[in-house]
Amino acid sequence: MKKSPDIEKLENALRSSTIVAGGFLGTDSRDLNDIISSDLSELDGLGITITKLVSRMKEITNTAIPALGNWVKIDEKYEAMVEEAKGILTCPWPHSGGFDKRVTFLKNTKTNNIFKWTDLNIHLIEQHNFFEGKGSPYRIEPKELVESIF
């Protein structure tokens, strides 16, 4: 199906490096709709809703923020730490609002595996159901995320 000019414009913005180096789609050649629907299907198969997922991500980030860049205990299984840079990132979708350049690192204290996400990731997942394209530096695999934070 032919894409609307708005979708074309959005995909161009997502592929460009105007907001983040390398853009949001990485090496993923699929259409935006295909990326989103594929990730949502995977999430659905895992029995987790966007609302529940985002709520947990926010809970962890908000617990780590007061530690100002130091590791903080989340529970018996996890520690988290946030790193912040000055400035804001804007969402590639055409709406207002900026997001702090904040990365949350979540460490599984038993395996020492570390999973990360940005404040913009949280917004993109919550508002646009977008986990970024494969090959993007901040691409989040839904299955890995679910397995990493619950």
Place this chain on the structure above:
Amino acid sequence: MLVVSSIGAALAAVLVLSEMKFMNYGRCKITINDKKEIETDGGRSLLSALGNEKIFIPSACGGRGTCGLCKLKVLEGGGKLLPTEEPLLDKKEKETNTRLSCQVKIRNDLKIFIPPELFAIREYNCICESITDLTYDMKQFRFQLVEPNNIDYIPGQYVQLLAPAYEKSDDEIYRAYSISADPADKNHIELIIRLVPNGICTTYCFNYLKTGDKIKLNGPYGQFKLADTNAHIVFIAGGSGIAPIKCMLHYLKNTASKRKATFYFGANRVKDLCCTELMREFEKDLADFRFVPAIASPEPDEKWEGQTGLVTNIVREDLKNAAECEAYLCGSPGMIDASIKVLKEMGMKEENIFYDKFA
């Protein structure tokens, strides 16, 4: 349903393409502050037209209508406020014809008002004179101004650095950095930059920019500056937030200021500390200055005998007369928010707390 959507999309595409190809707005006149007139081709954004005339309006989102920094007043000819502008303007701004200059398309003559201080903003062609490692992820970049070859700015202000298109970025982009230089040296600008993983501009500066390269800066911008009082100054910074504080300290030294000042610098580990020797020099040179580095989590192999803990906790323990002080904060949003909370709890008035919040 699909047919209706397709027709709608097709019509929208036709309209966009028609406007691009067939609408000719001709030459349009922009009257600025009732004093200056410029002529430009219609059809472009006001922000772009002004930039072409070397009138630089702050913008951090590349004209996408999302950062809200490029506000100015369009007194006549701007057309209706767009839905993209509404969320970024408050009631008073809407009543006074404030618009986002990146969203205002020039279709006819315009009358606009630009805050006079923005006319002082210039574009500077520079040469990267030196790059100095400050920590494992922070560098100091020193630029010699070539054309124009000198700059006046207020300590605390920032400039925008233009990163050209390069391997990791298809487009040139501007990013804002506080000036860390000695303001008495009008032929140089220094910036302290911390590497942001995957950041477009910091990656360029760290991995591509070399000594001798040409670079463009514009500025100065910003309202972060020392208030003209004699109150005890409390600086709180972390990471590259040291930049404007360093500039202010040079200024205090240059003016032989007698003001009392204390600088709480927060770092997570000893290896995150920088400019310590320079700060110790300032302690000798300034009338009443104390540098208090605070390490939140020293590594076991790091020998650290100074203050240990979050910088906000050290401020709470060390500062005795917060209600009589002025605070100047620069760092991560989290650190600034935490510092404001602590200072207010210690009795500092909100109007005496200043912070650098550029986008």
